[in-house]
Each structure stands twice: as structure tokens, then as C-alpha cells.
Amino acid sequence: MEKDFDKKALTDMYKDKFLAPENEKRQVAAPDGSIIEIDPLDDYFCQERPKELKPRKGAVEKFLNWARAESLWVLGFGTGCGSIEIPPLVTPRFDMYRYGVQMRPTPRQSNVFIISGYLSVKTLKRAIRSYEQMPSPKYIIALGSCTINGGMYWDSYNTINRLDHFMPVDVYIAGCMPRPEALLAGFGKLKELIKEGKGEKANEYARNFDWYKANQKKIIKDWNMPDFNW
């Protein structure tokens, strides 16, 4: 799985060509009046690799896993046609609040990311960025057959085929589209996994970070964001 991967060379290659305007080096006036030069890619983002979270001992970890399983906060980021299945979940008919599942507006507050359907390359870039900003432990639910093998977009020039090469997936929900009931079942499955201590995909992401990054950079050709988005 691990491959030789020269992060620095890749970043430098794309740095000049595609650098987003907000990430360009610029001079800024500090509060004390002095002019300082900042390089957002280096200064605004943490340069440390993601770390694996080691489990606590015995009953403490069990308690923590129970707590994690009962408060799944979902990032409000709809990525495909499947995002239309999420509004019914919030309404009284399905009511996901019963299960401790609720929507959150920002990645910093959430720990579950539902990839709801196909991902175009443009969206994948935003999805990766959002995922990396979520605090660990974090989980991904992949909704619909598009995330498994591309679904009906398997031969498209612009949508990815399998999600697990770019982001670690905890639970797949098959179907095109899965009904909200299936999504609730997926949450149930995710809870089981977390309570058994198997919701370890964030750690897997940290372990195989270079492999994931190499795959992401193969697809996203205008890599104009920092490698470490946290």
C-alpha cells in the first residue's frame, strides 16, 4: 500500500501554476505597525502529519466509544444526488435526532462525513479539505453505489470510481439511491462498529497518509491548497 512519494516535489510542481490567490505570499501590517511577510501555505496551516490516536485502557475506551457512538454529528455537506435523502431524515417521519445524529454546519464541529453519491473531481477536492479539518476520531459513511464502483457514472471523465482510494470509508450503503431507512441502518451499523472499537478509519488515514495523498494528487491536477489542511 505504501509507495515512495515525494511530497515536496509534487507540491512545488503545482505551487506556481495553480496557487489560489488567497494562498499567495503577501505583506501584511502587524498590530504593532510593522510590515511582515506571510506565506499562507506555511504559516496558516499546521505542518505536522496526522497522528494515530492510541486507544485508552479497558473500560475508559469502552465508555469513550459508547459516547462517540451516541453523538454522531454529521457535516452538512451534500456531494451528489444522495444529499436529497438527508432532509427527510431530519423531518419527523424518520427523525434522526432519536439516534443522537444531528447536522452541523462546519467541519470543526462534526465527526461524521456522509459522502452522498458521486464525487466529481472538483467536489473531491473540497471534500478532502473538509474531511481533514474534522477533529479525530471521525467517520465516513459512503452513500450509494457511486462511491463503491462509480455507479452509473463509472465511465465518466469527471467523477471518481471508488472512494476508498481517496478517503477511508467506515460504512458503505449500497443502492441507487438508498432510502432514508437504509441510511438509518447505516448509522446503526456505524454505531455497532464504534462500540466494538472498530471505527478506526481515521487512524488508517493517518497510517497510510502518503498513499492517500499520492492518489488524491493523481486525480486533482491543480493542487493549490496546503497538504495539511488542519
Added chain:
Amino acid sequence: MKDFLKDIESRFQTTDTIQQKECLAFTTVDKSRAIAMVTWLKENAGYSSLILLTAVDWIEDGVFQLTYLLNNPENGNEIGIRVGIDREGATMESAHHLWENMMTYQRELKEMFGIDFPGSPRVDESFILEGWDDIPPYRRDFDTKKYSEETFFPRPGRKTNDPTQYMKSKLYPKD
């Protein structure tokens, strides 16, 4: 509508005029007169609303066919102006000064078909394909299946059945 089509035929030497129904017609005009005709339709004939600008790749003829679809809000008539342009080094005069939203269509055509519209605002910025480095994907010589297989890590094991053969083998296994 018939008189109107005759009128524009005499004005702009349009050819291949087809009237699809009472309120919809398509006509073909030479590239050099196209923008003049669109301008005239907008300013003088009441076709003030742009519905869309789209392109078709006639690879066998070496031609991109642009269609300007215009609507006349007063009587509800619609007219499509078809313009053939060379596939090699495809360029077309920009019409962004007539409708503001034209620049978005032109930007999309630049990205998807590689048709250049010199002078159109932001036409060189990427629209939805960020950092695309292959030939434009809507051209018919672009093989989307091959590109997808080479790029997007296809999951092995996907196979498709010919429906006729599959149903035959299911329903009449003895034959």
C-alpha cells in the same frame, strides 16, 4: 412566423430553414453574418431573451455547430440560429456584449469543446474542470471510458451482460 423567416432569409442569406412548429424555427447562417444577425434579432425583431448557446461536434464534417437559441417574450416565438465553424482552431466572435450571461456559455464551450471566443471575459478560466490537461472532453474524439479507466482506479469485477443473451439463458436454459 413564415413571413418573418422569409424576411431574415433575404436579409442574412440564411439557409436550411426548418419550422418545427408554429412558434419554433431553426435556421443556418454563415459565420461572418452570425453575430450581426443575432444583434439584429435582439435589437430590432424583439428576440431579446437568450435561452442558450450550445455546440454540437460533427466530427465527420470537421465542423462544430453552434446554436444560439433566442426567445421573443412578446409573442413567445423562438428561433435557433445555427452556425458552422471549423473544427481546426475553432474560434467564434464573442457576443458577450449582447447578453451578460453569454460569457458563461462561452466559457463553458471553451472548456468543454475548446472553442475560443477572443475578448470574452474570463473565458480562459477553468469552469468546472479544474486543471484539465487532456483534449476537451465533449469533443467526440475524446474517449471518456478509456480516460476513466486510466485515471479513476476502476474497481475490478464489474461486468455487463447483453440483455438479450442473458434473458435467453435465464428463461430458456436448454436451448
